[in-house]
Amino acid sequence: MKILVCIKQVPDMESKFKVNGEGNWYDSSDLAWRMNEYDEYAVEQAVQLKEQEGDTDVTVLCIGPARVKETMKKALAMGCDRGAHIDDEGSATRDPLEIAAIIAEFAKDKGFDLIFTGMQSQDRASGQVGVLVAEMLDLSCVTTIVDFSFQAGELQVKRELEGGVRARVRTSLPAVVTCQLGLNTPRYPTLPNIMKAKKKELLSTPVADLLKVEGRQETASMYFPEKKGGGLVLEGDVADLADQLIKILKDKTGVLA
């Protein structure tokens, strides 16, 4: 079986963000980078499927500048077999169509049985890339999965809907699935596996070799939302804060009155 997992490197969402000089994206300096959280579930599911099926090759793909290779190494340490790095200094401002077209171009003649992606990225959060890859390659696609099983050549998954309801869906391979949080428990790479990952193949391909479409949208401006104000900010000594908060609750709500 051949599996492709597409991952993205994103900033830690707790970071202090700044808008860049062009005003069209966040500044990439002074940020801590990590694997997009949704993609950790995608990597884990791919590795679990390899463990179940045996004789399976898992490629992890990531688009971005050289720094994304650090995130790819984590995926390799989790159990992916090889890395396909698409070297792209301009990845941050590419639209979902361009990103999907790069992946589809990479995947089109490689005969992947299954492609895993996160359901969205934590920064851009378009939720489009996995579905677009499937449309471009004419594959079936199920989004937002929270349960996965592969038996007798068929995928049986559950989609997460609003209000905690789930939809049971079946499809045959080849297919694309996009992974929701909670699908599984992503493993922590062990030290021996981190060492082994260093010897795994991690090839870089220039993005120009794979990008054959033009984007359809761009960011006109990026900015911080206006603070709505009104909210009171309390800082200081813990005991004082507790007294202040209790007074506010008594004055403004029926609680403790």
Added chain:
Amino acid sequence: MKTLLVAEYRDGKLLGSNSELMAFAEKAGGESAMFLVGTESDLPAFGGKLYLADAGECGEYNPSVHRDLLVQVVEKEQPDVVVFSHSSYGWDLAPRLAYAMGAAQVSEVIDLVDSLPVVPVCNAKLRRNVKISTEKAVYTLQAGAFSPAEVPSGSPEVEKIGTDADGKVIFEGYEAAETGGVDLSKSDIIVSAGRGIGKPENVEMIADLAKALKGEYGASRPVVDAEWVEHNRQVGTTGQTVSPKLYVACGISGAIQHLAGMKKSDFVVAINTDKDAPIGEVADVLVVADLKQFIPALTEKVKSQ
């Protein structure tokens, strides 16, 4: 701009989110038509043209078939923008249609400014205005971002559409949400734990504060996914929607999905070490403090009231 609104139907029922699509169409101005894979016996209160496919025939979840039906309607109606809810139905179907139309798709639109769609970035810490270079576009709307000024009324002029095509995926049915003994929507006071509580042992500290305040405790999604708290206490779009008199968010950064589940609370207190966390947007009081010190101190003082 001329809009085509894609209403939703699930488990035999029309979903209420179609009124948000109408609110968007009103804000955008211009004509609008609606598309629904549903049933004739449950039609939206919409005073325009409705293209209706039968869910019994076409399937409630059958994305390639719904896409092809939409393509037919788009060819006929020639809308400028096709509008979906940013929901499990919308984000699944919208990219398929956008690709078939050769159109740009903008996800999770929260506003229109100078007719440009505005979307959140990085868990709503930032926003961006999006410029589209295609003639037509597809938008998905963030839940709750566009609210109708009044309850929509009217009855649609129905045109039935259909197809014989089969889909690539087979929908087998729904599973109801896990239900437990806790109905947070009935609680006047809710204290919720977020990822910021750090470790599962600290759930007890949150439960203690809830008990001292005579309320219930809840949790955000990451805490439930990590199995620190059971799913029937999750607040947010995929958990419970609550509107208590007092909501205390402890170590919750304020992901959109969480805010959607609690922003109708009467009074919101957020306790967080990060002053800039998006939860501050909906908080009446933001206490900037270390949870492990502040919450036990607060609990003690509440108990002695």
